[in-house]
Amino acid sequence: MSTDPALLVRVTGLSKTYGSTVALSGLDLTLQRGRILGLLGPNGAGKTTAIHILMGLLTPGSGQVRVLGMDPGRERHRIAERMNFASAYVQLPSNLKVYENLNVFAGLYGVRDARRKVEELLELFGVAELSGRLTGSLSSGEKTRVNLVKCLLNDPELLLLDEPTASLDPEMADHVRTTLRRIQRERGIGILYTSHNMPEVEELCDSIVFLHQGLKIAEGPPREVLARYGTRDLDELFIKIVRKEHGSAGGGS
Amino acid sequence: MNASLRRIGAVVLRYAYLHKRSLPRVFEIVFWPVMELLVWGFVSVYVRSLSADPAVRIAVFLIGAMIFWDILYRSQQGVSIAVIEDVWTQNIVNVLVSPLRIWEWLTATFIYGFLKTCVITAILWALAYGLYRFDLADAMGLYLVPLAANLFLFGWALGVFTSALVIRWGHAAEALIWGIPFLVQPLSAIYYPLSTLPEWLRPFALLLPSTHVFEGMREVLATGRMASASLWASFGMNLVAFAAASMVFRFLYGQAKNTGRLGRLGLD
Numbered sequence: 001m002s003t004d005p006a007l008l009v010r011v012t013g014l015s016k017t018y019g020s021t022v023a024l025s026g027l028d029l030t031l032q033r034g035r036i037l038g039l040l041g042p043n044g045a046g047k048t049t050a051i052h053i054l055m056g057l058l059t060p061g062s063g064q065v066r067v068l069g070m071d072p073g074r075e076r077h078r079i080a081e082r083m084n085f086a087s088a089y090v091q092l093p094s095n096l097k098v099y100e101n102l103n104v105f106a107g108l109y110g111v112r113d114a115r116r117k118v119e120e121l122l123e124l125f126g127v128a129e130l131s132g133r134l135t136g137s138l139s140s141g142e143k144t145r146v147n148l149v150k151c152l153l154n155d156p157e158l159l160l161l162d163e164p165t166a167s168l169d170p171e172m173a174d175h176v177r178t179t180l181r182r183i184q185r186e187r188g189i190g191i192l193y194t195s196h197n198m199p200e201v202e203e204l205c206d207s208i209v210f211l212h213q214g215l216k217i218a219e220g221p222p223r224e225v226l227a228r229y230g231t232r233d234l235d236e237l238f239i240k241i242v243r244k245e246h247g248s249a250g251g252g253s
Numbered sequence: 254m255n256a257s258l259r260r261i262g263a264v265v266l267r268y269a270y271l272h273k274r275s276l277p278r279v280f281e282i283v284f285w286p287v288m289e290l291l292v293w294g295f296v297s298v299y300v301r302s303l304s305a306d307p308a309v310r311i312a313v314f315l316i317g318a319m320i321f322w323d324i325l326y327r328s329q330q331g332v333s334i335a336v337i338e339d340v341w342t343q344n345i346v347n348v349l350v351s352p353l354r355i356w357e358w359l360t361a362t363f364i365y366g367f368l369k370t371c372v373i374t375a376i377l378w379a380l381a382y383g384l385y386r387f388d389l390a391d392a393m394g395l396y397l398v399p400l401a402a403n404l405f406l407f408g409w410a411l412g413v414f415t416s417a418l419v420i421r422w423g424h425a426a427e428a429l430i431w432g433i434p435f436l437v438q439p440l441s442a443i444y445y446p447l448s449t450l451p452e453w454l455r456p457f458a459l460l461l462p463s464t465h466v467f468e469g470m471r472e473v474l475a476t477g478r479m480a481s482a483s484l485w486a487s488f489g490m491n492l493v494a495f496a497a498a499s500m501v502f503r504f505l506y507g508q509a510k511n512t513g514r515l516g517r518l519g520l521d
Binding site: 023049057080081089 | 256259260262263264266267270271275338339342343344346347348349350351352353354507510511512513515516519520
């Protein structure tokens with residue numbers, strides 16, 4: 001398998017089943033450094049399954065997975081030093097203050113000059129004034145931004161973002177997207193992004209992979225995929241694919 | 254600093270932050286052990302008053318046993334509660350996808366459990382001396398160190414085992430964290446000598462490292478010395494218990510990783 005340093009993620013023929021339920025079936029995907037790949041699909045399509053396999057949290061059924069040139073099943077810890085993750089559904093401990101949480105994760109990721117780094121990132125996401133607040137007392141938008149600060153602490157080369165803007169109001173989601181895009185461009189980070197917000201994906205992602213019932217249905221830059229399916233936007237495409245494919249494949253994650 | 258030490262330090266720091274401002278947590282450390290000591294201490298005083306024979310040392314046995322049991326119980330709790338804390342706060346996935354190794358995580362929970370138990374034991378020691386004139390150090394002498402070390406080891410082994418159940422079954426296994434130490438309590442012959450147990454049960458009781466510790470404690474309190482064979486037996490059984498708990502942890506962690514449970518921990 002290629003060890004091209006620009007290739008952050010390479011997945012070939014990845015399958016996973018839970019009993020008789022097919023969560024992923026023969027998935028191929030790649031993510032290049034400095035690109036944002038959107039992983040789309042309805043609930044149960046296999047997006048979270050794919051992300052969990054990339055993070056080494058889930059054992060694949062079959063297929064090959066390389067993250068930063070390494071196998072997440074065997075070298076999770078080495079990958080974790082150069083990768084990070086945020087999800088709307090995974091929280092930082094609510095009973096710790098923001099700076100306490102970030103100090104702990106700075107320690108886990110071996111961040112040098114952690115104090116300066118934390119301050120710089122809090123500033124970048126406009127949440128510096130929240131540093132002394134209990135994490136549990138923050139609004140959803142504030143928590144999301146603090147989660148993003150956590151996932152940039154180790155200057156990752158690869159970010160896995162699982163619906164990071166879910167539960168945010170449109171203005172806050174826009175602010176988060178703008179900041180993410182800026183950081184991604186400045187630092188050349190590769191981002192694997194899942195979202196149900198199709199306009200967001202269209203705006204942010206360089207290319208998309210559309211999953212449905214564990215199968216890859218469509219792939220490519222958003223405009224090309226839209227042209228191929230003759231749809232105006234990803235919302236329309238989403239509905240078209242799901243309705244067309246409904247019942248043609250079995251299972252989900 | 255060594256990367257492993259730094260990560261272990263970060264996890265210990267996380268637990269220290271928790272206790273820094275949380276009155277209920279500080280209260281939890283102090284309240285239960287102190288209440289237990291008061292009950293057992295006054296029972297001991299009462300029992301002592303029933304016998305005119307100064308050779309009867311039941312009071313000392315009971316207070317010593319209570320403090321020793323707390324070392325075992327709190328060290329187990331230190332590990333399991335540290336793990337389930339991250340499940341409760343939905344932070345466990347953040348921890349599991351960080352560079353932290355599982356053995357580093359567990360080591361941090363051992364350290365946290367050790368520090369917490371030392372604080373509790375010091376409080377109980379002072380109270381037992383103040384209220385009942387029972388001086389743990391004076392009564393146990395140097396035997397205190399290897400006996401307490403064995404209790405810590407067994408507590409950690411139980412903690413690894415109960416943490417494995419949490420990793421595999423999440424919240425559903427929560428009750429076992431509190432319950433499993435009490436499964437070993439009757440067999441460990443804590444408040445009574447091993448000879449009290451039915452004869453057929455004694456060989457099973459002797460398979461527990463804790464039984465040797467509590468028998469040894471009574472021997473030291475009664476005679477000022479104990480057979481080193483009991484200590485070695487306890488250490489040996491602790492090694493077996495630790496190896497078994499680690500294997501269970503590894504197996505259940507692998508199962509959780511295979512079934513997708515690991516990534517969903519804390520989310521249901």
